[in-house]
Amino acid sequence: MHGRFTGWLGSSALALGATLAISGVVTAAEPAKAVTFTKDVAPIFQQKCEACHRADGMAPMSLVTYEDARPWAKSIASRVGARQMPPWHIDKTIGIQKFKNDRSLNDAQIDTILQWVAAGSPKGDPKDMPAPKVWADDTKGWQMASKFGQPELVVKSPEVAQDAWWRPTTPTGLTEPRWVRAIEIRPVGKNARKITHHALARLQQPEDMPAELFTNDPNVAGDGLFMEWAVGKNGDEMRPDSGRLMLPGSKIAWDIHYHAVGEEITDTVELGIWFYPKGQEPKHREVLALFNTFSGGNRSLDIPPNQVTTTESFVVLRENARIENFQAHLHLRGKGMSMEAIHADGRREMLSQISDFNFNWHNIYIYADAVAPLLKTGTILHLVTWYDNTSANKANPDPDQWVGWGDRTVDEMGHAWLNITYYNDEEFNAELAKRAAAAKVNTDASK
Numbered sequence: 001m002h003g004r005f006t007g008w009l010g011s012s013a014l015a016l017g018a019t020l021a022i023s024g025v026v027t028a029a030e031p032a033k034a035v036t037f038t039k040d041v042a043p044i045f046q047q048k049c050e051a052c053h054r055a056d057g058m059a060p061m062s063l064v065t066y067e068d069a070r071p072w073a074k075s076i077a078s079r080v081g082a083r084q085m086p087p088w089h090i091d092k093t094i095g096i097q098k099f100k101n102d103r104s105l106n107d108a109q110i111d112t113i114l115q116w117v118a119a120g121s122p123k124g125d126p127k128d129m130p131a132p133k134v135w136a137d138d139t140k141g142w143q144m145a146s147k148f149g150q151p152e153l154v155v156k157s158p159e160v161a162q163d164a165w166w167r168p169t170t171p172t173g174l175t176e177p178r179w180v181r182a183i184e185i186r187p188v189g190k191n192a193r194k195i196t197h198h199a200l201a202r203l204q205q206p207e208d209m210p211a212e213l214f215t216n217d218p219n220v221a222g223d224g225l226f227m228e229w230a231v232g233k234n235g236d237e238m239r240p241d242s243g244r245l246m247l248p249g250s251k252i253a254w255d256i257h258y259h260a261v262g263e264e265i266t267d268t269v270e271l272g273i274w275f276y277p278k279g280q281e282p283k284h285r286e287v288l289a290l291f292n293t294f295s296g297g298n299r300s301l302d303i304p305p306n307q308v309t310t311t312e313s314f315v316v317l318r319e320n321a322r323i324e325n326f327q328a329h330l331h332l333r334g335k336g337m338s339m340e341a342i343h344a345d346g347r348r349e350m351l352s353q354i355s356d357f358n359f360n361w362h363n364i365y366i367y368a369d370a371v372a373p374l375l376k377t378g379t380i381l382h383l384v385t386w387y388d389n390t391s392a393n394k395a396n397p398d399p400d401q402w403v404g405w406g407d408r409t410v411d412e413m414g415h416a417w418l419n420i421t422y423y424n425d426e427e428f429n430a431e432l433a434k435r436a437a438a439a440k441v442n443t444d445a446s447k
């Protein structure tokens with residue numbers, strides 16, 4: 001992991017040296033502006049880092065107090081400067097930039113942190129320290145309970161001793177179709193939050209894919225991703241009058257990644273599900289599906305040694321669609337992925353791109369309401385992936401190895417997990433009108 005960033009560290013030392021020289025001048029002229037931990041940095045860490053970096057958090061160290069953070073200053077400058085931390089790896093220069101779950105730092109915040117490190121990481125006046133942020137203990141209860149009461153259905157993962165990746169399935173026990181309105185995943189057990197790096201719950205019900213949308217499209221597969229547990233975001237509430245349909249006989253397939261913490265741990269993950277009342281069917285159905293970023297089936301994925309390889313796929317949308325999110329799934333050679341819309345009139349619109357993929361972080365990027373792409377029937381989704389199987393890719397375990405499709409992390413994959421709401425023409429036009437009206441209000445306001 002550290003190897004990945006050594007190149008950057010080298011140049012950062014120079015950059016920091018330069019910043020130091022400049023800020024030295026500034027500090028001499030205007031001492032009041034010196035950046036300190038208590039005044040400037042702690043508020044940023046509370047807002048953007050403590051969700052993971054606190055005692056018992058999932059990150060390797062706490063960044064709550066000055067004493068916690070000070071020894072990590074250099075590493076912080078390197079990770080923050082490279083936009084590797086907080087983990088939010090969408091390309092900031094390409095495509096849509098407004099997300100519901102954005103946990104990244106803005107340029108001013110990055111600047112403040114880099115200046116603080118460059119100035120020798122001063123503590124500052126203890127009186128400037130903000131009140132400690134209080135975190136709900138998500139191992140104790142359901143956070144959504146305050147809004148919806150206790151979940152109607154709870155699915156528990158089997159107990160495991162820690163392991164790298166682990167993928168059991170658990171039956172949901174549902175005996176009739178139900179519409180889901182909210183979901184929450186939480187770790188259970190003494191050490192669960194510390195060791196659970198990443199937990200995905202995938203709904204297995206192959207008949208879930210609406211045939212009229214995807215029949216015969218080899219680039220799209222079912223087994224929708226139902227919910228991802230990511231630190232700082234435990235629950236997912238459907239949009240108004242929208243839901244996900246769960247069918248009898250469905251199973252939850254778990255994809256759980258535990259950190260090695262050097263002690264025997266048997267903990268579980270729980271999925272809580274809140275349904276719409278029986279008989280109440282939401283108007284819109286959200287469908288989660290896997291969109292391959294290569295064409296021709298799994299066996300066609302062909303990544304020769306010592307070179308960069310690109311693959312692409314095209315999927316025609318058979319109904320009007322609103323794309324709710326972007327999420328890339330690649331393994332160790334995976335370097336980047338882009339998603340572009342090709343409209344009926346030939347206009348091409350880049351929606352999103354991840355240019356420096358990191359296998360540790362399969363982030364879901366959820367578009368903000370005002371900008372989630374609204375795409376007409378017939379629009380083509382163009383997905384491109386690139387794999388770096390050279391030694392320049394620090395995550396690459398063996399650049400001399402040919403790589404094909406497979407489950408192991410040393411094999412490859414390539415797909416986007418997309419959650420899409422489909423609309424008939426009337427509903428779609430209403431959505432477009434709503435969007436236009438909102439845009440008009442914004443322009444009027446700025447006049």
Ligand code: HEC
Nearest residue numbers: 048049051052058059060075076079080085086087231360
């Ligand atoms: C979503 C959880 C999460 C958030 C938010 C987060 N981190 Fe991290 N951080 C981690 C995890 C997990 C690791 C270890 C794995 C890795 O490096 O990807 C890590 C690693 C790091 C490291 C490397 C430590 C080392 O071994 O040298 C630094 C530095 C760091 N984080 C700083 C920050 C800062 C500063 C922020 C806020 C501006 C932040 N992180 C926000 C989870 C998080």
